[in-house]
Amino acid sequence: MDTTQLLKGVLDLAVLAVLREDDAYGYDILRRLRTAGLSEIGDASVYGTLRRLFAAGYLNTYVVPSEEGPHRKYYALNPAGRSQLKQGGEVWREFASTMESLLREPA
Amino acid sequence: MDTTQLLKGVLDLAVLAVLREDDAYGYDILRRLRTAGLSEIGDASVYGTLRRLFAAGYLNTYVVPSEEGPHRKYYALNPAGRSQLKQGGEVWREFASTMESLLREPA
């Protein structure tokens, strides 16, 4: 079974969650997600998700030059993003609980 | 947030789970899933998934005529399907646990 399809719709949420505490740039978000357990996630998936979330109005962004390499494009949760994180988390939990009950041995 | 994307890759698992106890035909599987909590699932999604699982070799099938309407195409889990259900369930649980830890308030 491929984890690729499981990610659909959830990567948005994972990225928002990673940004909850502090701003981060794409490459760092990628590393955080891989460390957190989504080890096989592709870089293009994360960059694409960030663009999508930005376009949807959930993120603010600003560029910071780096002395150790290329510039970094930081993303930050805005109020809409925080609201989306909260709501998305609820939807996810409800969905996960439905799946769990389906998978459990029936009475 | 749309539940559509959350279903990706998981509908397979949900259908296999519903078939664990006894055989069922498409329309009934659809009803069972909707009752179980996946209330917004589309009929074409279920029929498509059944065809896909059958083509992948996880299901056996047979047609039963009905006196209360059109014929019914029953599906049954075969050994490969049971194995897939077991393995898919494990992958799902691990994935869900990763997501849960990402969503939880950080230490």
Added chain:
DNA sequence: TTGCACTACTGCGCATAAGACAGTACTGTT
């Protein structure tokens, strides 16, 4: 007897989103 609702399934085509891949660009090391 015509029409509608419900059951049951097939097939077409679309939209979404993850990912592979190539390319650009900068820094530091060998």
Added chain:
DNA sequence: AACAGTACTGTCTTATGCGCAGTAGTGCAA
């Protein structure tokens, strides 16, 4: 000079859930 690591963009492919139309059977109501 070559290469690895960092950091990002753009293009194309693929998987899959779903809308919609169509087919077909039963039974009920106007």
